[in-house]
Amino acid sequence: MDITTEQLSAGMQYQLQIYFAGTQNVKPQLPVSFEELEQKASEVMKPEAFAYIAGSAGSEITTYNNKEAFNHWQIIPRMMGDVSQRSIVIELFGMQLPTPVLLAPVGVLSIAHPEAEVAVARAAKNLRVPQIVSTVSSKTIEEIGSVHGDHPHWFQLYWGRNNDFTRSIINRAEKAGYTAIVVTLDTRLFAWRERDIKNAYLPFLYNEGLANYFTDPVFLAEVGDPARNKMETMMHFANCFSNPSSTWNDLAVIRECTKLPVIVKGIQHANDAKKSIDHGADGIIVSNHGGRQLDGAIGAIDTLAGICDEVSDKTTILFDSGIRRGADVFKAMALGAKAVLVGRPYAYGLALAGEQGVKEVIANLLADVDLTMGLAGCNSWKDVTRDKLHHRN
Numbered sequence: 543m544d545i546t547t548e549q550l551s552a553g554m555q556y557q558l559q560i561y562f563a564g565t566q567n568v569k570p571q572l573p574v575s576f577e578e579l580e581q582k583a584s585e586v587m588k589p590e591a592f593a594y595i596a597g598s599a600g601s602e603i604t605t606y607n608n609k610e611a612f613n614h615w616q617i618i619p620r621m622m623g624d625v626s627q628r629s630i631v632i633e634l635f636g637m638q639l640p641t642p643v644l645l646a647p648v649g650v651l652s653i654a655h656p657e658a659e660v661a662v663a664r665a666a667k668n669l670r671v672p673q674i675v676s677t678v679s680s681k682t683i684e685e686i687g688s689v690h691g692d693h694p695h696w697f698q699l700y701w702g703r704n705n706d707f708t709r710s711i712i713n714r715a716e717k718a719g720y721t722a723i724v725v726t727l728d729t730r731l732f733a734w735r736e737r738d739i740k741n742a743y744l745p746f747l748y749n750e751g752l753a754n755y756f757t758d759p760v761f762l763a764e765v766g767d768p769a770r771n772k773m774e775t776m777m778h779f780a781n782c783f784s785n786p787s788s789t790w791n792d793l794a795v796i797r798e799c800t801k802l803p804v805i806v807k808g809i810q811h812a813n814d815a816k817k818s819i820d821h822g823a824d825g826i827i828v829s830n831h832g833g834r835q836l837d838g839a840i841g842a843i844d845t846l847a848g849i850c851d852e853v854s855d856k857t858t859i860l861f862d863s864g865i866r867r868g869a870d871v872f873k874a875m876a877l878g879a880k881a882v883l884v885g886r887p888y889a890y891g892l893a894l895a896g897e898q899g900v901k902e903v904i905a906n907l908l909a910d911v912d913l914t915m916g917l918a919g920c921n922s923w924k925d926v927t928r929d930k931l932h933h934r935n
């Protein structure tokens with residue numbers, strides 16, 4: 543017998559609304575589970591592009607640890623509170639956001655889809671989820687910023703030796719309406735990534751991810767025509783991209799460039815969190831770059847509690863690396879994060895179905911977050927506290 547929605551109880555109709563809010567009110571186009579999504583992406587993408595996105599550093603044990611570490615934390619649900627009026631709204635840097643999810647900076651997205659970060663921006667705006675745009679985006683920060691307009695979008699800085707380039711790109715981001723600067727600290731050396739070495743593949747060697755460099759007045763003044771001398775262009779890129787000799791004191795350069803909130807990404811130790819506060823950062827992102835930088839590192843979520851214990855009263859703490867499901871978001875928030883970033887899942891959504899794919903992946907995650915909150919017996923993030931978790935040794 544077919545049952546129509548009218549025949550269902552109000553409670554069940556409500557549940558269905560949440561389900562289908564996730565899948566965008568249509569039969570899901572994409573796999574709902576992350577594991578199947580990744581598998582499906584591997585079937586449609588160019589093998590070397592898929593390997594770049596899915597891959598991690600060395601033996602890839604850090605990515606494994608990221609996933610495994612979530613299992614160290616187990617949710618203890620509470621029963622029979624009224625959870626019919628839940629809200630997953632957060633406040634971040636004085637801004638109210640409808641959900642605790644942001645899109646992590648993921649560079650070189652043209653290897654996943656020709657519309658790259660512009661398609662991501664449309665999806666993010668539609669879902670009212672902020673996008674953090676990478677320095678090595680495939681579209682320019684101006685093009686992406688113009689999709690967002692007033693909708694919140696942040697700029698992620700790769701910070702190299704060339705301070706004139708740093709000033710120039712931050713200035714461009716400000717003009718294009720970005721409202722925070724995320725400075726990534728864990729990529730001062732580009733990691734040993736075995737899949738990419740095996741494939742002899744690095745996107746920037748194919749001019750992917752260089753849109754912001756090739757439109758930057760400082761970069762262009764130094765290189766001239768990027769097509770003219772590839773080697774010289776690459777050397778300039780390397781110079782602007784990273785600086786392994788930089789130290790905490792150098793953060794002053796960025797602090798002096800902008801009045802926007804500066805958030806440092808890649809913190810995994812409480813002492814580094816303290817240093818970043820001492821050197822003027824307004825927030826931190828606890829992250830191990832999704833396991834893509836240091837092989838053999840601790841699962842990122844296992845570093846969060848200690849960092850929050852030390853500095854959560856002094857700074858705003860965000861988290862990424864391994865967020866795949868609603869329960870992961872719940873655990874990060876219970877440990878003290880104010881918001882979380884998601885990386886690979888939306889890149890796979892983009893690869894499979896462009897803007898719609900990103901929308902579907904993130905809408906599913908948000909529906910799962912909402913249900914997890916209710917099933918755990920919580921109505922808002924204020925109820926999502928450390929005592930809702932058990933740490934399994």
Ligand SMILES: Cc1cc2nc3c(=O)[nH]c(=O)nc-3n(C[C@H](O)[C@H](O)[C@H](O)COP(=O)(O)O)c2cc1C
Pocket residue numbers: 594595596646647648649650676677678698726807829830831832833834862863864865883884885886887889
């Ligand atoms: C293909 C790819 C490109 C990335 N590019 C950047 C980047 O340009 N800047 C940055 O700070 N982080 C970058 N990251 C790291 C993400 O911002 C984020 O830390 C990581 O993906 C989170 O882990 P997850 O993929 O497990 O969600 C990238 C990650 C991937 C998978």
Ligand SMILES: CCCCCCC(=O)C(=O)O
Pocket residue numbers: 649650678729744745746750751831834
């Ligand atoms: C293509 C130049 C290097 C981009 C680095 C992007 C990134 O952070 C990553 O993890 O990959």
